[in-house]
Amino acid sequence: IEIEEQYPLSPQQILLRDSKLRNTEYVYGVVIFTGHDTKVMQNAMKAPSKRSKIERKMDRIIYLLLSALVLISVIGSVFFGITTRDDLQDGRPKRWYLRPDDSTIYFKPTKAAISAILHFFTAMMLYGNFIPISLYISIEIVKLLQALFINQDIHMYHEETDTPAHARTSNLNEELGQVDTILTDKTGTLTCNSMEFIKCSIAGTAYGRGITEVERAMAKRKGSPLIADMASNTQGSQAAIKGFNFTDERVMNGNWVSQPHSGVIQMFLRLLAVCHTCIPEVDEESGTISYEAESPDEAAFVVAARELGFTFYQRTQTGVFLHELDPSSGKQVDRSYKLLHVLEFNSARKRMSVIVRNEEGKIFLFSKGADSVMFERLSSSDCAYREVTQDHINEYADAGLRTLVLAYRQLDEAEYANFDRKFTAAKNSVSADRDEMIEEAADLLERKLILLGATAVEFGHALRQFSVRSTGVGVSARRDARDLHLPPPSQSHSHSQTTST
Amino acid sequence: MMEEASTSASGGGGAAANGGQRGFPPARSGVFYRFTQQNLPAWKPAMTPGCVITIFLMIGVTFVPVGLVCLHASNHVAEIAHRYDIDCVPNAYKRNRQAYIKDSSISKNCTQEVKVKYLMRAPIYVYYELDNFYQNHRRYVKSRSDKQLRYGQKYTHSSCDPIERNDGLPIVPCGLIAWSLFNDTYGFTCGSTEIKVNRKNISWKSDREHKFGKDVYPFNFQNGSLIGGGKLDPALPLNQQEDLIVWMRTAALPQFRKLYGVIEEDLQADEIITMHIANNYNTYSFGGKKSLILTTSTWLGGKNDFLGYAYLITGSLSLFLTILFALIHVKNPRPHGDANYLSWNRPNSNS
Numbered sequence: 001i002e003i004e005e006q007y008p009l010s011p012q013q014i015l016l017r018d019s020k021l022r023n024t025e026y027v028y029g030v031v032i033f034t035g036h037d038t039k040v041m042q043n044a045m046k047a048p049s050k051r052s053k054i055e056r057k058m059d060r061i062i063y064l065l066l067s068a069l070v071l072i073s074v075i076g077s078v079f080f081g082i083t084t085r086d087d088l089q090d091g092r093p094k095r096w097y098l099r100p101d102d103s104t105i106y107f108k109p110t111k112a113a114i115s116a117i118l119h120f121f122t123a124m125m126l127y128g129n130f131i132p133i134s135l136y137i138s139i140e141i142v143k144l145l146q147a148l149f150i151n152q153d154i155h156m157y158h159e160e161t162d163t164p165a166h167a168r169t170s171n172l173n174e175e176l177g178q179v180d181t182i183l184t185d186k187t188g189t190l191t192c193n194s195m196e197f198i199k200c201s202i203a204g205t206a207y208g209r210g211i212t213e214v215e216r217a218m219a220k221r222k223g224s225p226l227i228a229d230m231a232s233n234t235q236g237s238q239a240a241i242k243g244f245n246f247t248d249e250r251v252m253n254g255n256w257v258s259q260p261h262s263g264v265i266q267m268f269l270r271l272l273a274v275c276h277t278c279i280p281e282v283d284e285e286s287g288t289i290s291y292e293a294e295s296p297d298e299a300a301f302v303v304a305a306r307e308l309g310f311t312f313y314q315r316t317q318t319g320v321f322l323h324e325l326d327p328s329s330g331k332q333v334d335r336s337y338k339l340l341h342v343l344e345f346n347s348a349r350k351r352m353s354v355i356v357r358n359e360e361g362k363i364f365l366f367s368k369g370a371d372s373v374m375f376e377r378l379s380s381s382d383c384a385y386r387e388v389t390q391d392h393i394n395e396y397a398d399a400g401l402r403t404l405v406l407a408y409r410q411l412d413e414a415e416y417a418n419f420d421r422k423f424t425a426a427k428n429s430v431s432a433d434r435d436e437m438i439e440e441a442a443d444l445l446e447r448k449l450i451l452l453g454a455t456a457v458e459f460g461h462a463l464r465q466f467s468v469r470s471t472g473v474g475v476s477a478r479r480d481a482r483d484l485h486l487p488p489p490s491q492s493h494s495h496s497q498t499t500s501t
Numbered sequence: 502m503m504e505e506a507s508t509s510a511s512g513g514g515g516a517a518a519n520g521g522q523r524g525f526p527p528a529r530s531g532v533f534y535r536f537t538q539q540n541l542p543a544w545k546p547a548m549t550p551g552c553v554i555t556i557f558l559m560i561g562v563t564f565v566p567v568g569l570v571c572l573h574a575s576n577h578v579a580e581i582a583h584r585y586d587i588d589c590v591p592n593a594y595k596r597n598r599q600a601y602i603k604d605s606s607i608s609k610n611c612t613q614e615v616k617v618k619y620l621m622r623a624p625i626y627v628y629y630e631l632d633n634f635y636q637n638h639r640r641y642v643k644s645r646s647d648k649q650l651r652y653g654q655k656y657t658h659s660s661c662d663p664i665e666r667n668d669g670l671p672i673v674p675c676g677l678i679a680w681s682l683f684n685d686t687y688g689f690t691c692g693s694t695e696i697k698v699n700r701k702n703i704s705w706k707s708d709r710e711h712k713f714g715k716d717v718y719p720f721n722f723q724n725g726s727l728i729g730g731g732k733l734d735p736a737l738p739l740n741q742q743e744d745l746i747v748w749m750r751t752a753a754l755p756q757f758r759k760l761y762g763v764i765e766e767d768l769q770a771d772e773i774i775t776m777h778i779a780n781n782y783n784t785y786s787f788g789g790k791k792s793l794i795l796t797t798s799t800w801l802g803g804k805n806d807f808l809g810y811a812y813l814i815t816g817s818l819s820l821f822l823t824i825l826f827a828l829i830h831v832k833n834p835r836p837h838g839d840a841n842y843l844s845w846n847r848p849n850s851n852s
Contacts, residue, residue: 094787097681097729098640102663107640122639152537 008427023279023315050171054139062131069130073123081116085109143170195296195457196245197304199401201392202268202453203261204385207248212458214400243300244307245458254309257327266327268452271406273305273312273322274337275354275366277344280313289313297402297457304455320356335359340416341423343442349373353446355416363411367446371454374405379448386451393454401456407449419445547840550830557823564816572809574801579619581774582630586791588613589780598785611778613793617768621797625764627698629685632790636678636751644677645749650739651714664729673720674739678749680723684731687761687793688777696774698762704746713740730782758794768795 014032015021035041087093087100088109094100100109106118147167150156156165167173199208211219249255256265276298278291289311293299302312309325311332319338326333337356340363345352351369358364367374371393378386389405396403411419419441426437528534535541546552589611594601601607635641644664648656654671661675672680689696719733719742733742740746747759768774776793784791796803 092786095635095638096783096786097634097677098638099663099677103640104662149537149539154538 008424010427050169052172052175054174055171058135058139065131069124069127072127073120076123077116077120080119081112084115085112140170143173146170146173194243195300195402196243197300197455198245198458199396199456200246200268200304200453201389201396201456202251203264204388204453205259205261206392206395207251208246208456210245210247210458212399212401214398243296243303246304246307251308254325254330256308257325257330262327264452267408268406269305269308269310270322270324271366271368271408271452272301272455273310273324274320274356275352275368275406276302276312277342278302278312279315282313297404300457301455340420343446345369349439349442351446353442355411355445363413363416365409365411365445365449366406367408367449368404368406368455371403371405374407374449377447377449378407378451379409389451389454396454396456399456401458404455404457406452406454408452409445409447409449411445415445545843547843550826554823554826554830557819557826561816561818561820561823564812564819568809568812568814568816570809571801571812572806574799575804575806575809577799578797578804579621580794580796580804581615581617581621582792582794583613583615583776584790584792585611585613585776585778585780586784586789589778599783602780602783602785609780611780613776613778615774615776617770617772617774620770621768621795623765623767624798625768626794626796626798627687627761627764628758628794628796629683629687629761630756630758630790630792630794631683631784632756632792633787634752634757634784634789635755636757637753637755641677642751645679646675647712650674650717650749651712653714653717654720667721667725670721672722672724673717674722674733674745674749677729678751679745680729682730682733682745682748683759684779684781685791686779686781689764690775690777691768691772696764696766696768698764700743700762702743703760703762704743705750708746708750709740709743713742713746714738715740764795 015027021027084100084107086109087095087098091101098107100107103109105111106115106122108115147170150165150167150173153165157163198210198212199206201207246252250259251265256262256269259265276293278293278298280289280291282289289306291299291302291312293302305312309332311323312320313323314321319336321334321336323332324335325331335358337358339354339356341355343349343351343353343355349369350373351367353365353367355363355365367377371390375386375390393403393405422444423438423441426434426441429437431437589609590598590601591607594607602609644661646657646661649661649671654673657665657671657673657675659665661672661677664672664677664680665675666672687698689698715738717739718737719735719739722735723729723732731744733745752759774795778793780791782791801808
């Protein structure tokens with residue numbers, strides 16, 4: 001009996017509006033939810049026309065002048081009608097030099113009312129110069145020149161990305177510079193949508209000699225010159241790599257091979273290179289690889305793995321491909337991993353896992369997540385460096401870094417087959433408790449994990465750019481003790497998007 | 502409206518796309534750098550109390566003497582204004598002046614006597630003044646043809662309506678303005694001596710040379726059943742009909758004066774001048790007034806006190822404000838801030 005293959009349908013498979021379709025040959029069109037009641041349709045409305053204060057004030061002035069013009073014309077026409085009618089009395093003209101006895105309709109005394117009405121229109125035309133119509137054109141020209149100045153302002157030019165200011169519309173030029181306070185809630189973090197891999201803890205050993213902004217500020221307050229000197233020395237030694245601010249000679253340049261826990265370090269770096277959803281992009285000219293990631297910390301992890309010898313360079317529907325540094329031979333070896341399942345990150349789970357099969361046929365579960373959920377899923381038999389890692393995580397949090405715990409487990413075929421059947425059935429179901437079934441199936445596997453270590457990522461220096469002295473903008477943020485437990489990457493992701501838009 | 506369709510930027514992405522990529526960074530020096538960065542130096546005055554007081558003082562000190570000089574010049578003008586349209590009506594027609602003015606059989610000659618109060622040095626200008634005569638009426642102003650006055654009768658235009666043609670023949674000059682030409686005449690004697698009035702060069706030179714043709718002669722003028730004003734000599738070209746030229750420069754207000762002639766001899770004080778007036782023009786139907794003006798002139802023009810009073814009031818007001826500000830500044834001195842804190846004096850901290 002041939003079993004028909006079924007595919008699960010989840011938000012991962014839906015192309016939302018403004019999505020970019022890449023690395024895909026074809027898609028199916030399916031009607032899921034449509035009509036005028038959908039959120040997209042209800043949000044679709046015409047953008048309101050923006051009018052600045054100057055334009056609104058000018059409109060009021062023009063209306064005032066138009067009223068004055070009509071008033072003057074009406075009064076003038078009334079008096080004109082009265083005097084025109086008086087020009088003929090009993091058939092004898094008074095102002096004889098105007099020849100009221102031989103007149104057109106515009107000045108006829110016997111039809112003074114019609115003459116007055118026609119004089120109203122004449123007066124409106126003659127006094128029309130009262131209305132400054134050209135004022136709109138003059139203001140429009142001024143705003144256009146202002147937009148040109150905005151585009152050329154050197155203080156609004158970003159050197160790093162070579163991006164000048166770009167005034168797309170000149171409607172609201174004079175409304176600039178009105179922000180005086182930025183308010184953030186307690187969990188909001190002002191970031192620049194960039195993360196830097198700076199420290200890590202592997203097998204109970206802390207690596208990374210970088211100094212964070214928080215540590216530098218505290219050292220400056222204490223007046224400790226030693227840390228400042230160390231920071232200045234290390235900063236000038238290497239070229240800057242986006243997302244990578246890690247300095248430790250014990251593991252860099254392949255030196256991790258000679259470390260006492262090199263096997264754990266190898267698995268740690270392999271996990272960083274495999275357990276993600278990034279997509280590599282290879283520059284055809286220079287051959288460098290950049291990564292498209294759902295969140296900037298994922299990109300930072302993959303960059304860190306690359307810098308330490310595990311280069312992720314290709315992804316297909318079913319596989320992940322790396323250049324790995326082989327500790328036995330000391331050379332780069334191509335390795336591929338068959339991607340069996342991806343257990344996605346969400347705010348409830350606070351962890352992400354991938355199940356892969358390596359070239360030798362072994363099945364591994366790689367997992368990373370918040371320490372609050374990962375430590376309770378560790379194997380109880382392996383307690384060698386658990387407490388040390390917890391101490392490292394606390395230190396990283398105090399230094400203002402964002403931490404993730406990395407762990408893995410090897411699966412046997414029977415266990416995996418059982419999970420695969422349950423997980424696939426849960427994914428293919430369309431019942432209301434689908435999410436619960438998926439989580440149940442995933443929970444069966446994410447247990448008895450072997451601890452590898454923890455990572456520490458520093459978010460970009462956003463607060464520095466909101467200097468009160470230079471811009472006059474005050475920043476007000478509520479803080480409490482829970483800020484020390486930084487929010488998971490998902491919230492950071494959403495806030496970063498808010499900041500960037 | 503400079504508006505572009507803004508595309509919504511796709512969020513996320515670890516490697517930010519380089520928007521607005523250019524081949525070279527923007528220039529940070531050069532000819533137009535300071536202009537594009539709006540850093541060119543400019544004069545930004547600060548109105549300190551001393552500065553303001555000095556300005557008002559200078560205005561007052563300058564304007565008050567100018568006002569006094571203007572008033573003095575205006576007061577030196579000797580002027581005789583005599584209204585004659587009422588006195589020249591015979592007693593029999595006091596109650597029905599229109600019948601008097603329209604009856605051509607009645608003589609319109611009138612003799613009036615005035616006394617010269619002050620010495621009047623030559624040249625003495627003779628003006629006629631009309632009141633309640635609306636030369637600025639729209640129909641009146643439009644009823645003329647400048648091309649015809651310049652080039653001749655073939656340019657007679659419909660804008661001259663209703664004084665355009667008579668019996669099918671064009672009227673030169675056409676229009677209501679020419680048709681209602683002022684036709685009172687004046688003569689002056691002192692005792693038994695006649696005072697000559699020069700009637701030449703009373704119009705603008707540019708009018709005689711550029712606006713009225715020297716080959717255009719009156720034709721079919723005042724030949725209709727209705728005669729409005731004075732007649733013209735058919736043998737003289739239009740550029741020599743100076744009464745017509747003066748009359749056709751229309752006045753902006755209902756009360757106006759127009760030049761009639763110039764007396765080239767002095768009039769002594771306490772002399773009795775006899776004015777021989779031909780009261781031909783009808784101002785009785787619309788309640789107008791007619792006056793005869795003899796006046797001298799100075800560098801400022803005729804008798805007009807307005808300019809002097811304007812200067813005097815402005816200067817006095819400035820002096821008053823000077824004293825007021827000085828007293829306020831002495832009694833309640835207000836410490837103004839350090840000029841170094843002004844934004845253009847501060848070192849640039851927005852970099």
